[in-house]
Amino acid sequence: QVQLQESGPGLVKPSETLSLTCTVSGGSISGYSWSWIRQPPEKGLEWIGNIDYSGSTNYNPSLKSRVAMSVDTAKNQFSLTLSSVSAADTAVYYCARRAPSGSWYRDWGQGTLVTVSS
């Protein structure tokens, strides 16, 4: 079964850029669509965006102006950058794989907590 692992700084200063990477193991990144989803403390899930193996993206309209995603098929990784962060961006960030034949997420990373604070 495919495994996903998020990595990146756990602390980001306000107004700076958050950068995370998801490393995929046990399977190829090619042929699939991948997502970033976040969850603020004690709150629900929020979709950030999708990227497929060719680099085609869909972003949450509420975050679109600050989000960029990229994929590196050679490294079997995909990445997220979120610019101009504030305390409201403090959350556990998950990467996940969309099912090839539908829109559900069976495979998730364990999540990584990113705190925005000076």
Next chain:
Amino acid sequence: SYELTQPLSVSVALGQTARITCGGDNIGSNDVHWYQQKPGQAPVLVIYRDNNRPSGIPERFSGSHSGNTATLTISRAQAGDEADFYCHLWDGSTVVFGGGTKLTVL
């Protein structure tokens, strides 16, 4: 933007049936998926495409939809079922999650 509405909390007696609803405009025209999330853990898919169970999910979990409501049903509730549950769909351009329902087993 499309919204999914879930009750904040649902309680069920041990061994009884819990039903968690997810409301949205014409929700039946979309595939609805459900996730269970226990504290400190990533969400786990329990129902996909309205009423399908991934391997490893007990038959006690089932899904349905009618009109503007999708429902996750948990039969013979166990203490280990206590968790937050989220519904989810793709509306053609964005991913939408419900706000989540906390299930308490009494």
